[in-house]
Amino acid sequence: MSNYRANPFFATTNKFFLPSVGDKVDQAIDQTKQFGKDAKSKGQELYNKADLKVQDAKEAVKDTVKDLNPNTPTGADLYARFALAGALGCAVTHGALTPVDVVKTRIQLEPEVYNKGMITAFRQVTAKEGTGALLTGLGPTVVGYAIQGAFKFGGYEFWKKQAIDYLGVDSAREHRTAVYLGAAAIAEFFADVALCPLEATRIRLVSQPDFASGLVGGFGRILREEGPGAFYAGFGPILFKQVPYTMAKFGVFEVAVEQILSATGKSKDSLTGAQTQALNLSAGVIAGCAAAVISQPADTLLSKINKTKGAPGQSTTSRLIEMAGKLGAAGLFTGMGARLVMISTLTAGQFFIYGDIKRMLNATGGVEISKVPK
Numbered sequence: 001m002s003n004y005r006a007n008p009f010f011a012t013t014n015k016f017f018l019p020s021v022g023d024k025v026d027q028a029i030d031q032t033k034q035f036g037k038d039a040k041s042k043g044q045e046l047y048n049k050a051d052l053k054v055q056d057a058k059e060a061v062k063d064t065v066k067d068l069n070p071n072t073p074t075g076a077d078l079y080a081r082f083a084l085a086g087a088l089g090c091a092v093t094h095g096a097l098t099p100v101d102v103v104k105t106r107i108q109l110e111p112e113v114y115n116k117g118m119i120t121a122f123r124q125v126t127a128k129e130g131t132g133a134l135l136t137g138l139g140p141t142v143v144g145y146a147i148q149g150a151f152k153f154g155g156y157e158f159w160k161k162q163a164i165d166y167l168g169v170d171s172a173r174e175h176r177t178a179v180y181l182g183a184a185a186i187a188e189f190f191a192d193v194a195l196c197p198l199e200a201t202r203i204r205l206v207s208q209p210d211f212a213s214g215l216v217g218g219f220g221r222i223l224r225e226e227g228p229g230a231f232y233a234g235f236g237p238i239l240f241k242q243v244p245y246t247m248a249k250f251g252v253f254e255v256a257v258e259q260i261l262s263a264t265g266k267s268k269d270s271l272t273g274a275q276t277q278a279l280n281l282s283a284g285v286i287a288g289c290a291a292a293v294i295s296q297p298a299d300t301l302l303s304k305i306n307k308t309k310g311a312p313g314q315s316t317t318s319r320l321i322e323m324a325g326k327l328g329a330a331g332l333f334t335g336m337g338a339r340l341v342m343i344s345t346l347t348a349g350q351f352f353i354y355g356d357i358k359r360m361l362n363a364t365g366g367v368e369i370s371k372v373p374k
Contacts, residue, residue, distance in 0.1 A: 073363060079154050081363035086153025089353035091146035093346040098141050099134035100345075104338040105206045108303040111334050118338040129209065137202040139215035144198030148191045153354060155187030156250055164369060173369040180251045188246035192238050197231035199238060203303055234305045236316055241298030248291040249347055256283035258370045280351040288347030292340050297324075297332035299339065 073081055094101070103121045107114045114121040125133050160183040164172040172179050201218045204211050212218035222230050260279060261268065271279065304323050305316070324332065358364065 073361075078363055079158050081361040082157045082358065083150035083154030085354050085357035085361060085363060086350075087146040087150040088357055089153070089350040090149025091142050092353060093349040094145040095138060095142040096349075097342050097346050098136075098138045100338060100342045101141065102134050102136055102206055104335045104342060105203065105303050107335040107338060108300050109207050111331070118341070121338075133209065136209060137205045140198040140202040140205070140218070143215065144195050144202065147198070148195040149350070151191035151194055152187050152246060155190055156183050156246075159183035159186045169369065176369045177251060177255070179369065180254045181247045184247045184250040185243050188243045189239070191246075192235070192242050195242075196235050196238055199302070200231045200234055203234075207303075233316055234302050237298050237302040237305055237320060241295045241302055244298075245291045245295035245343075248294045249287050251287075252290045253283050253287035253347075253351060254370065256286045261370075276355060277352055280355045281348045284348030284351040285344045287351075288344035289340060291347060292343035293336075296336055296339060300327065300332050300334055 099122070100118075103114070103118055103125060106125060107118070107121055114124060122134070160179060163179045163183055167175065167179070197219070198215075201215060201222060204222065205214075205218050212221050257279060260282060266275075268276070301320055301323055304327075305319055327334075
């Protein structure tokens, strides 16, 4: 039987001078397929850009209608409503979780005593000091976090709007994560200036139950005995704790909302009230877990540094370095379980309350820069 020899004209070997017809056909088919893919990709890209432009046009129409409506808040009035919604959201959630915060702080400050988990720590505190001990520091917690919430949420909306105005909507949308993180960081800095004295008072009351009978007494005693500088001994740790915490909180929340909406194929305007609440709760839990892990080491140091006053002449920085060295990596994450429960719960609750109160106050302004329809 003779061996088959292919016609060299159709061969794929490079030994023949001309490329084969088969190769030419294959190349043409591949090029056509690739052209089709490129055209489809380009078409989708153009569609997405057009869709975003339509969204922006809708927003412009809404803003124009709002401007013509004298009942629609704008400017300082609008941001005051954002601040009020944030204040109520933070005050209610932090106040309600005061017992968890008390137990979490005790675990951080006395790990040798409270070392059998959160539930056992609850029992230890109530058995030793009564159930009333779980509400220690309620006053400074509610007042402090109401003030902080006003600066945090109101400030976030304000600084986000400033960034969008400066960059332009298209550029801000392309760099929206940086916009979210930057606005959150600036807002939190000013919020911490207001929060720090009350947080110092709260921690002193929790760590030393006999220090004073409440917010006014504790605040006055620290001011009288240690001076105003004592209120800001923990300002460094509170910045290291709260700024990354708030950046993660808002940044992850915005991204989580975008991803959930994209996965469901829904727009914000199409959601019912119950669906909007469920969206805020779900994204809030995700954001809270991320924020808790990121800010845990600084939270531990904050509790430690506010427990007692430092030695004469010892700087805050040297105290922090000394504490971190003694605690080690494992020690810095003491109480992580309790804090995960606390932060995920209160973050979800804050966004839930914040969204509802914003609607009640007609505070629906602001520019959307996500890539999903509003």
